[in-house]
Amino acid sequence: MGRVLILSIEEVKNLLEKLLSRYKVYGPVKAKDFWKFEEITNPDEVDLGYISTMLPIKKYFLPPFETILHVKLGEDKEITIKEPEVNEKCVLFGVHPCDLKAILLLDKVFLDELKDPYYLKRRENTIIVALNCTAADEYCFCTTFGAGPFAKEGYDLVLTNLDERGYVLEVGSNKGEELIKAMGFAEVSDEYRETILKRKEEILRKMESEINQKRRIPNVEKLPELLAKNFNHKVWESMGKLCLACGSCNLVCPTCYCFNVVDKFSINLREVERIRTWDSCLLLEFAEVALGGNFRRERLARFKQRIYHKLSYFIEQYGEFGCVGCGRCIRWCVRKIDPVKIVGEIMEKPVPLS
Ligand code: SF4
Ligand code: SF4
Known part of the structure; x- marks a missing residue:
């Protein structure tokens, strides 16, 4: 079973600061009347109460516009060929389950038999900190496809907001495990863990039923x-x-x-x-x-x-x-x-x- 931690709101900021000292971090930021995922330099810029960004996080794996090859014929008739360098190690912080599931679907397309080298490199270089949904608007219908409000797989760490008590943080991969170890956060006791996970389950089941009532495709199979x-x-x-x-x-x-x-x-x-x-x-x-x-x-x-x-x-x-x-x-x-x-x-x- 993966590790479980409880982080106060201050500790979540602390986690972000530690991530910022090691990686480029992208997170949900409030623009005028919508949210967007963008690079952050300060934990206070992140808005974890967001519902959905305008553009999804696929832009970090498949950029909207990218030079994939540059060829030049020099004066001496030398040909130089340049491909994009995709070495940036980054963290996507606060990714909602539906967007995470979408990346797992894109993996099927880009990492199938013929692998897209740029997509692959970016996937390998990215740490995903997911954020389970505790709010939805009238357009969300993730539950129809089992894509939310819980993140089921594909994350390194996942956070769930437990209101004023802060966030539950669960580890989902070796990368996430190493990250948490290196940052020195303490794990909760076995007894407390049960209570916390039960509370998390209740919050997310309530969310699931709210989404189901608002918008859903029945008998989707x-x-x-x-x-x-x-x-x-x-x-x-x-x-x-x-x-x-x-x-x-x-x-x-x-x-x-x-x-x-x-x-x-x-x-x-x-x-x-x-x-x-x-x-x-x-x-x-x-x-x-x-x-x-x-x-x-x-x-x-x-x-x-x-x-x-x-x-x-x-x-x-x-x-x-x-x-x-x-x-x-x-x-x-x-x-x-x-x-x-x-x-x-x-x-x-x-x-x-x-
Ligand atoms: S469905 Fe709506 S957003 Fe899509 S092409 Fe038609 S008008 Fe544009
Ligand atoms: S609801 Fe479905 S089709 Fe519409 S934008 Fe989201 S994933 Fe694409």
């Missing part, structure tokens, strides 16, 4: 079959008209991973930068091919592709849903298009399952 039979359901038509194909939902989604690669040449053709950028399946150019062909020219086709990829195709490929119910695609959509409502409408009047 039947979803792929239901969607397959309802490809032409009338709900798609209206959603296809409402959607602006702006692509924001792709950008904020923690499990969207499509990227584009372009070569940018200098005017004298002696230098070229190969750049990888996030892409969006909602954009018209996404499925464009040579000679102007486009196999998803209709907006409706692009809209359906995104939802079907999350709730059906990903499960076929990787055995799990490609959505973690973080709610970002609803929260940040200008039209407030809501996949849970779409599925609800299909469930209400479906083509019957045989």
Whole structure:
């Protein structure tokens, strides 16, 4: 069983200070009317009462814009080739369970048979301190996919807020164990440990039931079959008209991973930068091919592709849903298009399952 510690709010700040003295630390910070994950230099900058950041932590493993190759032809005809250096050791502090689960899904994509070397290096160099959720808003539906409010795996350390008494800290990996040993925090007694873990369980179960009541997809295991039979359901038509194909939902989604690669040449053709950028399946150019062909020219086709990829195709490929119910695609959509409502409408009047 992993180690369990109790940290007062002051001790959490102390932990952050110790981490800051060794690593680059990124955490949730309040911007004007939203939160964002960014580098912190002082423990007071972190807001552990946050609900969701606008951009997910995938930006640290798959940056929105990155030069993956730089080639230069010198005056002496020497060719120099540079690849990105990804040696930074960092800590992601206060990662919510849904975002952690999303990274575990991205691992399936980027660390499969063909490993993405930059993603791999960043994963190896990152320590994850998760933060179980004790608050949610009307968009969260993580419980549908078992992605929250508990972090189940993939963290090095995990914190749970026990209100004014501070936080429970649990160790989830050897990296986390070493970190805690080196920092000299004392473990709780066996007797107290039971009480604390019981209290933590109660807090998170209450949270789980609140989320379930607010927003949930029932019988989610039947979803792929239901969607397959309802490809032409009338709900798609209206959603296809409402959607602006702006692509924001792709950008904020923690499990969207499509990227584009372009070569940018200098005017004298002696230098070229190969750049990888996030892409969006909602954009018209996404499925464009040579000679102007486009196999998803209709907006409706692009809209359906995104939802079907999350709730059906990903499960076929990787055995799990490609959505973690973080709610970002609803929260940040200008039209407030809501996949849970779409599925609800299909469930209400479906083509019957045989
Ligand atoms: S954010 Fe909303 S409007 Fe924009 S592409 Fe996504 S679903 Fe359509
Ligand atoms: S599809 Fe929406 S709710 Fe699901 S993981 Fe992506 S942004 Fe979150």
